[in-house]
Amino acid sequence: MSVTLAAVLAIVLALQLARSASELRIAVLLLGMPLGFLTADIASGLMHWFCDTYFHPRTPLIGPMIIAPFREHHVDPAALARHGFLERNGNNCLACLPLFVVTFELLASARPVAVWHDGLIGYLAALTVTLCLTNQIHAWAHSECVPGIVRRLQRAGVLIAPERHFVHHRACDGRAYAVVCGWSNRWLDFACAHAELVLERFGLRRDGAA
Numbered sequence: 001m002s003v004t005l006a007a008v009l010a011i012v013l014a015l016q017l018a019r020s021a022s023e024l025r026i027a028v029l030l031l032g033m034p035l036g037f038l039t040a041d042i043a044s045g046l047m048h049w050f051c052d053t054y055f056h057p058r059t060p061l062i063g064p065m066i067i068a069p070f071r072e073h074h075v076d077p078a079a080l081a082r083h084g085f086l087e088r089n090g091n092n093c094l095a096c097l098p099l100f101v102v103t104f105e106l107l108a109s110a111r112p113v114a115v116w117h118d119g120l121i122g123y124l125a126a127l128t129v130t131l132c133l134t135n136q137i138h139a140w141a142h143s144e145c146v147p148g149i150v151r152r153l154q155r156a157g158v159l160i161a162p163e164r165h166f167v168h169h170r171a172c173d174g175r176a177y178a179v180v181c182g183w184s185n186r187w188l189d190f191a192c193a194h195a196e197l198v199l200e201r202f203g204l205r206r207d208g209a210a
């Protein structure tokens with residue numbers, strides 16, 4: 001249901017952007033899109049890091065909902081690619097529905113608007129659609145058989161390629177958490193390692209740490 005709704009909203013958003021093209025500052029809008037895409041990569045890495053590192057699948061409420069799927073992925077990485085499309089992408093699409101609403105609100109704003117406004121529309125549109133597809137992009141990195149366009153985007157480094165993502169599954173300390181394009185992994189590894197030290201001072205230890 002949420003996947004279908006998100007797909008409809010994405011199509012309507014694309015049509016509205018095309019219809020409003022004469023009113024929008026297209027160059028500014030396009031500039032916002034790579035930033036939205038990169039933010040989705042960072043968000044995927046932060047979520048993945050947190051769920052791989054803290055709490056436990058048996059932690060009340062969040063354990064079964066968000067921790068367990070990440071931990072199970074390390075036990076059976078290929079299972080992600082075996083899941084159905086709707087099962088794989090449903091939760092992300094549901095979580096992104098508020099972002100669609102905000103993007104449509106910005107698009108409906110009375111003009112004239114500030115220059116940054118159109119950049120923010122491009123940023124949110126790219127962020128929202130990419131976040132909806134994050135699990136799909138991750139699954140493609142675990143699939144032998146992917147559409148040709150996806151394989152080309154993986155080879156070009158636009159989407160995370162299997163060999164780049166397998167660094168995460170090989171590493172005993174589990175780095176390289178970002179799963180959209182992996183561009184943020186280098187500094188995200190640094191930031192997460194330092195965040196773990198800070199959180200430990202506040203009493204939040206890595207799961208399994210004594």
Ligand SMILES: [Zn+2]
Nearest residue numbers: 048052074168
């Ligand atoms: Zn992981």
Ligand SMILES: [Zn+2]
Nearest residue numbers: 073077138165
């Ligand atoms: Zn994986």
